[in-house]
Amino acid sequence: xxxxxxxxxxxxxxxxxxxxxxxxxxxxxxxxxxxxxxxxxxxxxxxxxxxxxxxxxxxxxxxxxxxxxxxxxxxxxxxxxxxxxxxxxxxxxxxxxxxxxxxxxxxxxxxxxxxxxxxxxxxxxxxxxxxxxxxxxxxxxxxxxxxxxxxxxxxxxxxxxxxxxxxxxxxxxxxxxxxxxxxxxxxxxxxxxxxxxxxxxxxxxxxxxxxxxxxxxxxxxxxxxxxxxxxxxxxxxxxxxxxxxxxxxxxxxxxxxxxxxxxxxxxxxxxxxxxxxxxxxxxxxxxxxxxxxxxxxxxxxxxxxxxxxxxxxxxxxxxxxxxxxxxxxxxxxxxxxxxxxxxxxxxxxxxxxxxxxxxxxxxxxxxxxxxxxxxxxxxxxxxxxxxxxxxxxxxxxxxxxxxxxxxxxxxxxxxxxxxxxxxxxxxxxxxxxxxxxxxxxxxxxxxxxxxxxxxxxxxxxxxxxxxxxxxxxxxxxxxxxxxxxxxxxxxxxxxxxxxxxxxxxxxxxxxxxxxxxxxxxxxxxxxxxxxxxxxxxxxxxxxxxxxxxxxxxxxxxxxxxxxxxxxxxxxxxxxxxxxxxxxxxxxxxxxxxxxxxxxxxxxxxxxxxxxxxxxxxxxxxxxx
Numbered sequence: 001x002x003x004x005x006x007x008x009x010x011x012x013x014x015x016x017x018x019x020x021x022x023x024x025x026x027x028x029x030x031x032x033x034x035x036x037x038x039x040x041x042x043x044x045x046x047x048x049x050x051x052x053x054x055x056x057x058x059x060x061x062x063x064x065x066x067x068x069x070x071x072x073x074x075x076x077x078x079x080x081x082x083x084x085x086x087x088x089x090x091x092x093x094x095x096x097x098x099x100x101x102x103x104x105x106x107x108x109x110x111x112x113x114x115x116x117x118x119x120x121x122x123x124x125x126x127x128x129x130x131x132x133x134x135x136x137x138x139x140x141x142x143x144x145x146x147x148x149x150x151x152x153x154x155x156x157x158x159x160x161x162x163x164x165x166x167x168x169x170x171x172x173x174x175x176x177x178x179x180x181x182x183x184x185x186x187x188x189x190x191x192x193x194x195x196x197x198x199x200x201x202x203x204x205x206x207x208x209x210x211x212x213x214x215x216x217x218x219x220x221x222x223x224x225x226x227x228x229x230x231x232x233x234x235x236x237x238x239x240x241x242x243x244x245x246x247x248x249x250x251x252x253x254x255x256x257x258x259x260x261x262x263x264x265x266x267x268x269x270x271x272x273x274x275x276x277x278x279x280x281x282x283x284x285x286x287x288x289x290x291x292x293x294x295x296x297x298x299x300x301x302x303x304x305x306x307x308x309x310x311x312x313x314x315x316x317x318x319x320x321x322x323x324x325x326x327x328x329x330x331x332x333x334x335x336x337x338x339x340x341x342x343x344x345x346x347x348x349x350x351x352x353x354x355x356x357x358x359x360x361x362x363x364x365x366x367x368x369x370x371x372x373x374x375x376x377x378x379x380x381x382x383x384x385x386x387x388x389x390x391x392x393x394x395x396x397x398x399x400x401x402x403x404x405x406x407x408x409x410x411x412x413x414x415x416x417x418x419x420x421x422x423x424x425x426x427x428x429x430x431x432x433x434x435x436x437x438x439x440x441x442x443x444x445x446x447x448x449x450x451x452x453x454x455x456x457x458x459x460x461x462x463x464x465x466x467x468x469x470x471x472x473x474x475x476x477x478x479x480x481x482x483x484x485x486x487x488x489x490x491x492x493x494x495x496x497x498x499x500x501x502x503x504x505x506x507x508x509x510x511x512x513x514x515x516x517x518x519x520x521x522x523x524x525x526x527x528x529x530x531x532x533x534x535x536x537x538x539x540x541x542x543x544x545x546x547x548x549x550x551x552x553x554x555x556x557x558x559x560x561x562x563x564x565x566x567x568x569x570x571x572x573x574x575x576x577x578x579x580x581x582x583x584x585x586x587x588x589x590x591x592x593x594x595x596x597x598x599x600x601x602x603x604x605x606x607x608x609x610x611x612x613x614x615x616x617x618x619x620x621x622x623x624x
Contacts (some may be wrong), residue, residue, distance in 0.1 A: 009539060019434045024184070025065055026429050028176070033063050033425035036170050037442070038414040040163045041450065045410055047162075050155050053446035054135075054365075055163040058128070060421070060428055060442045061369075062167070067175025068223045073125065074164040080129050081160040085153045088136050092153065095137075103349070106137040107342050114338035114368075119328040121321055131368040132160055134345060138361065178220035179230040182238050183277055185209075185217055189245045190274035193252040197267035200257045207563075210249055211529025213522040217242045218316060233310065237282065240312025243518045248303035250521060250570035254296035254610075262297050269304055283308045299571040314515065336484045341367055344475045352468070359464025362447065366472025369439075375545060376488030376537030378480045381436055382473045383540065388427075388440025389469045395420055395441070396448025396462055404449065420445045433536070444469065481542050489547040492534035492555055493590075499527035499562050500587035500618070507569050507580035514573070521566050528566075531559050558590075558621045565614035572611060582615055590622045 037056040044052035062077070064070045095101040113130030116122050136156045192205035221242060225235040252270075255263060265288070273283045285308040292298035306313025328334060348363035366385065403416055424445060427438025448462040506520035535556055538546055546552075569576060 012536070012539065015536075016434055019431045020427070024188075025176075025181075026426070029063065029065050029429040030422060030425040032170070032174060033060055033428065034418045034421040036063070036163075036167060037421040037446075038418040039166055039170065041417045041446075042410050042414050043162060043166060045413065047158075049158045049162055051159045053443065053450045055159050056417070056421070056446050057439070057443045058160065059163050059167060060424060060439050061124075061128075063425075063428075065176060066178045066181055066220055066223075067171040068178050068227065068229070069220075070175070071168050071171055074167045076125065077128070078161050078164050080125075081132060081157055081164075084129065084133060085136070085157045088133065089153055092136070102137055103346060106134050106349070107346050109133045110342040110345060111338045114341050115334055118337045119325050119331075119334040121323050127368055131365060132156065134349075134364060134368070135159075138349065138364070177224060177229045179224035179235060179238060182217050182220045182224070182242070183280070185212075186238070186241050186245050187274040187277040189249055190270045190277065193249050194267040194270040194274070196252055197255070197263040197270070203253075206249060206253060207529075210246075210253070210525045211532070213526035214242050214246055214316075214519070215319070215522075215526075234280075237310060237312045239316060240309070240314040241277075241307055242312070242314075243316050243515075243522075244303055244306045244313035246522055247515065247518050247570065248300060248307070250567040251296050251300035251303055254567035254571045255300065256294055256296070259293050259297070262293050266297065266300050266304075273304065273307065282310075295573055296567075296571045314518075316519075333486060336486075340479050340483055341476075344472070344479050347475055348468075348472055351471070357464070359461060360468030360471055362465045362468035363472035363475070364468075366469050367476055374488040374491050374534070374537070375481055375485045376534065376541045377491075378476065379540040379542075380537050382477055384434065384437040385440045385469065386473055388424075388437040389444045389466060391437075392420075392424065392441040392444025392446075393448055393462060393466045395423065396445045397459065399445075399449050400459065400462065416449065417446070420449070433533075440469075481545070485542075485545050487541060487545050487547065488534040488537040489551070489555070492531045492559075495527040495531040495534065496555065496558055496562070497587050497591040499524040499531065500583055500590060502527065503562060503566060503569060504580045504583035504587060506566075507576035507583060511573050511575050514570070517570055521570050524562065524566055528559055528563050531555070535559070554621055554624055558618065561614060561617040561621060565611070565618065568610045568614055576611070579611060579615060582619065586615075586619050586622045 036059050040055050040059055041052050043049065044055060049055070058077075062070060062073050064073075091105050095105055110130045110133065113126045113133065117124060117126035117130070120126065136153060188205075189209045192209045195202050196206045218239070221235055221238045224230050225232070225239070230238075252266065255266070257263075269286045269288075273286070276283050283304075286301065286304045288301045288304075292301060303313065325331075325334075345364050345367040348367055352358060352360045352363060369385075399416055399420065407413055407416065421442050424438045424442030427441060428435050430438065444466065447465045451461050502520045502524035506517040506524065509517045509520075535552065538552060547555075569579075
């Protein structure tokens with residue numbers, strides 16, 4: 001597997017192709033997205049709800065494998081949309097006759113919601129709210145003045161709420177519960193560990209499981225417990241199995257490759273246990289046979305035995321993240337992101353209203369859904385959006401020419417939407433590296449074939465909407481690469497510093513309670529995964545904004561070294577206080593190069609050769 005730090009375009013395309021391959025649960029999510037979009041389209045046509053394509057876009061964008069998570073988001077969006085519509089009524093009335101005031105309100109609300117999208121736990125939901133508000137404000141130019149505050153707001157509310165109501169009912173009937181998804185993911189962890197034991201070079205699946213951390217799975221189990229979606233004994237086991245399975249993965253990652261017999265014994269036990277977990281049965285106590293030949297093997301068997309306990313081997317507590325990020329009021333990047341995205345959206349609005357070409361209003365929508373924190377992320381998403389737009393538009397034009405003239409009922413239109421969104425949903429159900437291309441394929445396809453309250457056969461309408469998407473992409477690119485550009489390398493450095501501090505905290509846990517190292521090791525793995533993805537995005541940045549090749553190689557090597565040290569810390573039966581101090585000092589030197597910490601007297605490290613060698617590599621790379 002080529003290091004991400006040295007990724008070429010051929011590596012990127014090869015990785016995208018791998019991301020398109022099937023995996024368990026992918027088709028299940030795909031057909032649910034497609035069927036729900038078909039139902040949303042039919043409802044919009046029958047009840048004359050405008051912008052059916054945008055309603056379907058919300059479905060594709062928000063749909064997740066976990067039905068409870070998606071239902072929670074849908075309920076939240078219904079509440080937010082209702083509050084916004086109530087608050088917007090007087091604003092629309094007050095700005096009805098003043099384009100300047102309308103733009104001012106649009107910009108102010110957009111800035112506030114995008115700031116929350118960057119600096120709070122609301123995330124992309126806040127960006128959707130900003131998009132809905134902007135859409136409502138633009139209705140003032142399309143709806144006759146006498147009914148702006150009533151019909152215009154009613155249309156916007158129906159457009160956002162109708163698909164959410166259908167989504168809730170659909171998932172209550174056909175959705176998958178969080179407990180079943182958590183059990184499946186725990187079994188995936190066991191299988192990934194077995195794959196690594198069979199072939200030490202086959203570490204892709206285990207790395208994927210490690211960088212996911214534990215928070216998402218823990219939330220799923222907590223939701224299942226709160227809603228009583230599974231027996232209490234099952235949720236109790238799942239809650240403990242989440243950290244125990246992570247501990248097991250770190251132990252397997254640290255096992256030496258020179259004892260194939262021991263690796264085969266552990267791998268066979270892992271596969272047998274994974275099968276029982278998938279079948280909904282409790283794991284049985286493993287028979288480890290011979291005495292463990294290494295500390296890592298002993299830790300792996302101990303974790304396997306813990307999984308057979310009724311409580312899954314742990315009693316974790318779910319941590320609730322704060323609403324605002326720690327740097328919400330000190331990091332200017334949050335305000336800059338909100339300001340740049342708002343400026344791009346307002347500029348697009350001024351362009352298409354100024355030249356009287358309302359058909360390219362998708363330019364403004366593009367700004368809200370394509371802008372991200374760093375230049376690499378934004379350009380990567382723009383590339384996905386352009387590729388998805390062209391694919392979706394080609395599908396839509398082909399449907400307009402070959403299929404739509406043959407349609408004679410709403411049922412036929414539903415079948416067409418289902419078929420088109422099935423393609424889009426397959427891509428959207430994949431990894432984050434390609435998922436947004438699927439969202440865009442669906443949006444472009446639906447914008448092309450749906451116009452008003454029936455199927456569209458107007459090719460000029462399709463061309464207008466595609467032109468709008470390309471215009472929005474161009475404006476976002478110019479603004480995000482030319483004004484306060486923030487390279488993905490900055491995110492990589494932040495994540496690496498955070499990972500080193502998490503490893504230091506894990507090392508500070510006494511050997512007598514080393515199971516308590518799991519949370520910090522999981523946090524470090526998540527940060528290292530984000531750092532890897534940041535390095536993956538560097539080829540998407542303009543050449544003048546990228547870090548030099550030597551720096552990229554240094555950061556890639558540091559990510560790898562920290563990733564290798566984590567499992568060694570997890571399995572060590574020694575007190576690692578000295579190593580913790582050295583890691584903390586290295587983190588501070590890395591975050592503040594040239595600072596006073598560089599000369600700090602830190603104690604020497606005693607411990608296994610793997611620990612001291614790993615620490616030595618990290619300190620050498622930090623000092624460069």
